[in-house]
Amino acid sequence: MTKLHGTSRSRSARSLWALEELGVKYEHNPMPTTEAKSPAHLKLNPNGHVPVLEDDGVVVWESMAINLYLAEKYGRNTLWPPEPAAHADIYKWSFWAMTEVEPHLITILRNRVMNAPENRDEKAAQAAVEALKAPFNALEESLKGKEYLLGKNFTIADLNVAAVMSWIPMLKLDLSSTPNVQAWLQKCLSREANKRVRALK
Ligand SMILES: N[C@@H](CCC(=O)N[C@@H](CS)C(=O)NCC(=O)O)C(=O)O
Known part of the structure:
Protein backbone atom coordinates (compact mmCIF):
# COMPACT_ATOMS: atom_id res chain seq x y z
CA MET A 1 0.00 0.00 0.00
CA THR A 2 1.35 3.40 -0.99
CA LYS A 3 -0.34 6.45 0.54
CA LEU A 4 0.58 10.12 0.39
CA HIS A 5 -0.78 12.45 3.06
CA GLY A 6 -1.12 16.14 2.29
CA THR A 7 -3.10 18.46 0.07
CA SER A 8 -1.64 19.34 -3.33
CA ARG A 9 -1.84 22.99 -2.18
CA SER A 10 1.21 22.37 0.04
CA ARG A 11 4.72 21.00 -0.29
CA SER A 12 2.97 17.64 -0.75
CA ALA A 13 2.65 18.64 -4.43
CA ARG A 14 6.34 17.77 -4.77
CA SER A 15 5.82 14.17 -3.74
CA LEU A 16 2.54 13.83 -5.64
CA TRP A 17 4.47 14.94 -8.73
CA ALA A 18 7.10 12.23 -8.09
CA LEU A 19 4.40 9.56 -7.64
CA GLU A 20 2.62 10.67 -10.83
CA GLU A 21 5.87 10.86 -12.79
CA LEU A 22 6.84 7.34 -11.65
CA GLY A 23 3.42 5.86 -12.40
CA VAL A 24 3.12 4.40 -8.88
CA LYS A 25 -0.38 3.33 -7.84
CA TYR A 26 -1.12 5.28 -4.68
CA GLU A 27 -3.87 6.54 -2.45
CA HIS A 28 -4.02 10.27 -1.81
CA ASN A 29 -5.16 11.65 1.53
CA PRO A 30 -5.55 15.37 0.69
CA MET A 31 -5.18 16.42 4.32
CA PRO A 32 -5.27 20.21 4.77
CA THR A 33 -2.24 21.69 6.52
CA THR A 34 -4.56 22.82 9.34
CA GLU A 35 -4.95 19.16 10.32
CA ALA A 36 -1.24 18.35 10.32
CA LYS A 37 -1.00 18.75 14.11
CA SER A 38 -3.78 16.24 14.86
CA PRO A 39 -2.80 13.40 17.25
CA ALA A 40 -3.23 10.82 14.47
CA HIS A 41 -0.97 12.72 12.08
CA LEU A 42 1.63 13.46 14.80
CA LYS A 43 2.02 9.69 15.16
CA LEU A 44 3.13 9.56 11.51
CA ASN A 45 5.23 12.73 11.58
CA PRO A 46 6.21 14.14 14.99
CA ASN A 47 6.86 17.50 13.31
CA GLY A 48 3.18 17.81 12.44
CA HIS A 49 3.85 18.54 8.78
CA VAL A 50 2.86 17.23 5.38
CA PRO A 51 3.82 15.53 3.15
CA VAL A 52 4.12 12.08 4.69
CA LEU A 53 4.51 8.90 2.64
CA GLU A 54 3.47 5.44 3.79
CA ASP A 55 4.83 2.75 1.52
CA ASP A 56 4.47 -0.92 2.47
CA GLY A 57 5.15 -0.19 6.16
CA VAL A 58 7.86 2.42 5.54
CA VAL A 59 6.96 5.90 6.78
CA VAL A 60 8.90 8.83 5.32
CA TRP A 61 8.53 12.57 5.96
CA GLU A 62 10.40 15.56 4.44
CA SER A 63 9.46 16.17 0.82
CA MET A 64 12.99 15.68 -0.56
CA ALA A 65 13.56 12.47 1.41
CA ILE A 66 10.23 11.10 0.16
CA ASN A 67 11.14 11.93 -3.44
CA LEU A 68 14.64 10.45 -3.24
CA TYR A 69 13.20 7.27 -1.70
CA LEU A 70 10.47 7.01 -4.36
CA ALA A 71 12.90 7.63 -7.22
CA GLU A 72 15.36 5.03 -5.97
CA LYS A 73 12.64 2.43 -5.34
CA TYR A 74 10.44 2.96 -8.38
CA GLY A 75 12.50 4.98 -10.84
CA ARG A 76 15.60 2.94 -11.61
CA ASN A 77 16.83 3.99 -15.04
CA THR A 78 14.22 6.73 -15.31
CA LEU A 79 14.23 9.38 -12.57
CA TRP A 80 17.05 7.52 -10.76
CA PRO A 81 20.05 6.77 -13.01
CA PRO A 82 22.32 3.91 -11.89
CA GLU A 83 25.67 5.69 -11.38
N1 LIG B 1 10.77 20.64 5.21
C1 LIG B 1 9.45 20.07 5.18
C2 LIG B 1 8.43 21.18 5.39
C3 LIG B 1 7.03 20.63 5.57
C4 LIG B 1 6.03 21.73 5.89
O1 LIG B 1 6.38 22.74 6.52
N2 LIG B 1 4.80 21.53 5.45
C5 LIG B 1 3.74 22.50 5.72
C6 LIG B 1 2.82 22.59 4.50
S1 LIG B 1 3.65 23.23 3.07
C7 LIG B 1 2.89 22.01 6.88
O2 LIG B 1 2.68 20.84 7.03
N3 LIG B 1 2.36 22.94 7.68
C8 LIG B 1 1.43 22.62 8.73
C9 LIG B 1 1.85 23.12 10.07
O3 LIG B 1 3.01 23.59 10.19
O4 LIG B 1 1.04 23.05 10.99
C10 LIG B 1 9.24 19.35 3.85
O5 LIG B 1 9.84 19.76 2.85
O6 LIG B 1 8.50 18.34 3.81
Whole structure:
Protein backbone atom coordinates (compact mmCIF):
# COMPACT_ATOMS: atom_id res chain seq x y z
CA MET A 1 0.00 0.00 0.00
CA THR A 2 1.35 3.40 -0.99
CA LYS A 3 -0.34 6.45 0.54
CA LEU A 4 0.58 10.12 0.39
CA HIS A 5 -0.78 12.45 3.06
CA GLY A 6 -1.12 16.14 2.29
CA THR A 7 -3.10 18.46 0.07
CA SER A 8 -1.64 19.34 -3.33
CA ARG A 9 -1.84 22.99 -2.18
CA SER A 10 1.21 22.37 0.04
CA ARG A 11 4.72 21.00 -0.29
CA SER A 12 2.97 17.64 -0.75
CA ALA A 13 2.65 18.64 -4.43
CA ARG A 14 6.34 17.77 -4.77
CA SER A 15 5.82 14.17 -3.74
CA LEU A 16 2.54 13.83 -5.64
CA TRP A 17 4.47 14.94 -8.73
CA ALA A 18 7.10 12.23 -8.09
CA LEU A 19 4.40 9.56 -7.64
CA GLU A 20 2.62 10.67 -10.83
CA GLU A 21 5.87 10.86 -12.79
CA LEU A 22 6.84 7.34 -11.65
CA GLY A 23 3.42 5.86 -12.40
CA VAL A 24 3.12 4.40 -8.88
CA LYS A 25 -0.38 3.33 -7.84
CA TYR A 26 -1.12 5.28 -4.68
CA GLU A 27 -3.87 6.54 -2.45
CA HIS A 28 -4.02 10.27 -1.81
CA ASN A 29 -5.16 11.65 1.53
CA PRO A 30 -5.55 15.37 0.69
CA MET A 31 -5.18 16.42 4.32
CA PRO A 32 -5.27 20.21 4.77
CA THR A 33 -2.24 21.69 6.52
CA THR A 34 -4.56 22.82 9.34
CA GLU A 35 -4.95 19.16 10.32
CA ALA A 36 -1.24 18.35 10.32
CA LYS A 37 -1.00 18.75 14.11
CA SER A 38 -3.78 16.24 14.86
CA PRO A 39 -2.80 13.40 17.25
CA ALA A 40 -3.23 10.82 14.47
CA HIS A 41 -0.97 12.72 12.08
CA LEU A 42 1.63 13.46 14.80
CA LYS A 43 2.02 9.69 15.16
CA LEU A 44 3.13 9.56 11.51
CA ASN A 45 5.23 12.73 11.58
CA PRO A 46 6.21 14.14 14.99
CA ASN A 47 6.86 17.50 13.31
CA GLY A 48 3.18 17.81 12.44
CA HIS A 49 3.85 18.54 8.78
CA VAL A 50 2.86 17.23 5.38
CA PRO A 51 3.82 15.53 3.15
CA VAL A 52 4.12 12.08 4.69
CA LEU A 53 4.51 8.90 2.64
CA GLU A 54 3.47 5.44 3.79
CA ASP A 55 4.83 2.75 1.52
CA ASP A 56 4.47 -0.92 2.47
CA GLY A 57 5.15 -0.19 6.16
CA VAL A 58 7.86 2.42 5.54
CA VAL A 59 6.96 5.90 6.78
CA VAL A 60 8.90 8.83 5.32
CA TRP A 61 8.53 12.57 5.96
CA GLU A 62 10.40 15.56 4.44
CA SER A 63 9.46 16.17 0.82
CA MET A 64 12.99 15.68 -0.56
CA ALA A 65 13.56 12.47 1.41
CA ILE A 66 10.23 11.10 0.16
CA ASN A 67 11.14 11.93 -3.44
CA LEU A 68 14.64 10.45 -3.24
CA TYR A 69 13.20 7.27 -1.70
CA LEU A 70 10.47 7.01 -4.36
CA ALA A 71 12.90 7.63 -7.22
CA GLU A 72 15.36 5.03 -5.97
CA LYS A 73 12.64 2.43 -5.34
CA TYR A 74 10.44 2.96 -8.38
CA GLY A 75 12.50 4.98 -10.84
CA ARG A 76 15.60 2.94 -11.61
CA ASN A 77 16.83 3.99 -15.04
CA THR A 78 14.22 6.73 -15.31
CA LEU A 79 14.23 9.38 -12.57
CA TRP A 80 17.05 7.52 -10.76
CA PRO A 81 20.05 6.77 -13.01
CA PRO A 82 22.32 3.91 -11.89
CA GLU A 83 25.67 5.69 -11.38
CA PRO A 84 26.75 6.80 -7.86
CA ALA A 85 28.12 10.01 -9.43
CA ALA A 86 24.60 10.76 -10.67
CA HIS A 87 23.28 10.15 -7.15
CA ALA A 88 25.82 12.68 -5.85
CA ASP A 89 24.44 15.23 -8.31
CA ILE A 90 20.87 14.38 -7.31
CA TYR A 91 21.61 14.87 -3.59
CA LYS A 92 23.58 18.03 -4.33
CA TRP A 93 20.77 19.69 -6.27
CA SER A 94 18.04 18.55 -3.87
CA PHE A 95 19.85 19.90 -0.78
CA TRP A 96 20.81 23.03 -2.72
CA ALA A 97 17.16 23.75 -3.53
CA MET A 98 16.12 23.34 0.10
CA THR A 99 18.94 25.40 1.60
CA GLU A 100 19.87 28.01 -1.02
CA VAL A 101 16.51 28.65 -2.67
CA GLU A 102 13.50 27.61 -0.60
CA PRO A 103 14.05 29.95 2.42
CA HIS A 104 14.21 33.02 0.14
CA LEU A 105 11.13 31.95 -1.80
CA ILE A 106 9.24 31.45 1.47
CA THR A 107 10.22 34.98 2.57
CA ILE A 108 8.82 36.37 -0.69
CA LEU A 109 5.71 34.22 -0.45
CA ARG A 110 4.99 35.34 3.12
CA ASN A 111 5.60 39.01 2.50
CA ARG A 112 3.81 39.29 -0.84
CA VAL A 113 1.02 36.68 -0.64
CA MET A 114 0.45 34.77 2.59
CA ASN A 115 0.68 37.36 5.36
CA ALA A 116 -2.16 39.77 6.00
CA PRO A 117 -1.36 43.04 4.16
CA GLU A 118 -0.52 44.85 7.42
CA ASN A 119 2.07 42.17 8.27
CA ARG A 120 3.90 42.25 4.93
CA ASP A 121 7.44 43.58 4.70
CA GLU A 122 8.28 44.49 1.10
CA LYS A 123 11.90 45.29 2.05
CA ALA A 124 12.37 41.70 3.27
CA ALA A 125 10.77 40.39 0.07
CA GLN A 126 13.06 42.58 -2.05
CA ALA A 127 16.14 41.42 -0.09
CA ALA A 128 15.10 37.81 -0.75
CA VAL A 129 14.74 38.54 -4.48
CA GLU A 130 18.30 39.93 -4.41
CA ALA A 131 19.57 36.92 -2.43
CA LEU A 132 18.20 34.55 -5.09
CA LYS A 133 20.38 36.10 -7.80
CA ALA A 134 23.54 34.19 -6.80
CA PRO A 135 21.96 30.71 -6.64
CA PHE A 136 20.00 31.34 -9.84
CA ASN A 137 23.20 32.42 -11.61
CA ALA A 138 24.82 29.18 -10.43
CA LEU A 139 21.86 27.22 -11.82
CA GLU A 140 22.04 29.19 -15.08
CA GLU A 141 25.72 28.28 -15.49
CA SER A 142 25.05 24.60 -14.71
CA LEU A 143 22.28 24.35 -17.30
CA LYS A 144 24.43 25.78 -20.11
CA GLY A 145 24.43 23.38 -23.07
CA LYS A 146 22.26 20.87 -21.22
CA GLU A 147 18.63 19.79 -21.49
CA TYR A 148 18.41 18.91 -17.81
CA LEU A 149 20.55 19.16 -14.66
CA LEU A 150 22.29 15.83 -15.20
CA GLY A 151 22.42 16.07 -18.99
CA LYS A 152 19.99 14.69 -21.54
CA ASN A 153 17.35 13.17 -19.27
CA PHE A 154 14.83 14.49 -16.75
CA THR A 155 15.68 13.03 -13.33
CA ILE A 156 14.54 13.44 -9.74
CA ALA A 157 17.11 16.26 -9.45
CA ASP A 158 15.10 18.32 -11.96
CA LEU A 159 11.81 17.39 -10.31
CA ASN A 160 13.02 18.35 -6.83
CA VAL A 161 14.55 21.66 -7.85
CA ALA A 162 11.68 22.64 -10.17
CA ALA A 163 9.13 21.66 -7.52
CA VAL A 164 10.79 23.98 -4.98
CA MET A 165 10.88 26.72 -7.63
CA SER A 166 7.27 26.12 -8.68
CA TRP A 167 6.09 29.17 -6.68
CA ILE A 168 8.03 31.43 -9.09
CA PRO A 169 5.30 31.83 -11.77
CA MET A 170 2.68 32.66 -9.13
CA LEU A 171 5.09 35.15 -7.51
CA LYS A 172 5.79 36.60 -10.99
CA LEU A 173 9.54 36.68 -10.37
CA ASP A 174 11.49 37.87 -13.40
CA LEU A 175 13.89 35.18 -14.67
CA SER A 176 14.78 36.93 -17.93
CA SER A 177 18.40 37.50 -16.83
CA THR A 178 18.79 33.70 -16.46
CA PRO A 179 17.25 32.41 -19.73
CA ASN A 180 18.45 28.82 -19.29
CA VAL A 181 16.74 28.67 -15.89
CA GLN A 182 13.58 30.24 -17.32
CA ALA A 183 13.34 27.74 -20.21
CA TRP A 184 14.26 24.73 -18.05
CA LEU A 185 11.73 25.63 -15.32
CA GLN A 186 8.96 26.12 -17.86
CA LYS A 187 9.81 22.77 -19.48
CA CYS A 188 9.80 20.93 -16.13
CA LEU A 189 6.60 22.51 -14.79
CA SER A 190 4.78 21.80 -18.08
CA ARG A 191 5.18 18.04 -17.70
CA GLU A 192 1.89 16.15 -17.76
CA ALA A 193 2.55 14.52 -14.37
CA ASN A 194 2.89 17.94 -12.74
CA LYS A 195 -0.24 19.22 -14.49
CA ARG A 196 -2.19 16.24 -13.10
CA VAL A 197 -1.08 17.15 -9.57
CA ARG A 198 -2.34 20.72 -9.96
CA ALA A 199 -5.82 19.27 -10.55
CA LEU A 200 -5.76 17.26 -7.29
CA LYS A 201 -7.31 18.41 -4.01
N1 LIG B 1 10.77 20.64 5.21
C1 LIG B 1 9.45 20.07 5.18
C2 LIG B 1 8.43 21.18 5.39
C3 LIG B 1 7.03 20.63 5.57
C4 LIG B 1 6.03 21.73 5.89
O1 LIG B 1 6.38 22.74 6.52
N2 LIG B 1 4.80 21.53 5.45
C5 LIG B 1 3.74 22.50 5.72
C6 LIG B 1 2.82 22.59 4.50
S1 LIG B 1 3.65 23.23 3.07
C7 LIG B 1 2.89 22.01 6.88
O2 LIG B 1 2.68 20.84 7.03
N3 LIG B 1 2.36 22.94 7.68
C8 LIG B 1 1.43 22.62 8.73
C9 LIG B 1 1.85 23.12 10.07
O3 LIG B 1 3.01 23.59 10.19
O4 LIG B 1 1.04 23.05 10.99
C10 LIG B 1 9.24 19.35 3.85
O5 LIG B 1 9.84 19.76 2.85
O6 LIG B 1 8.50 18.34 3.81
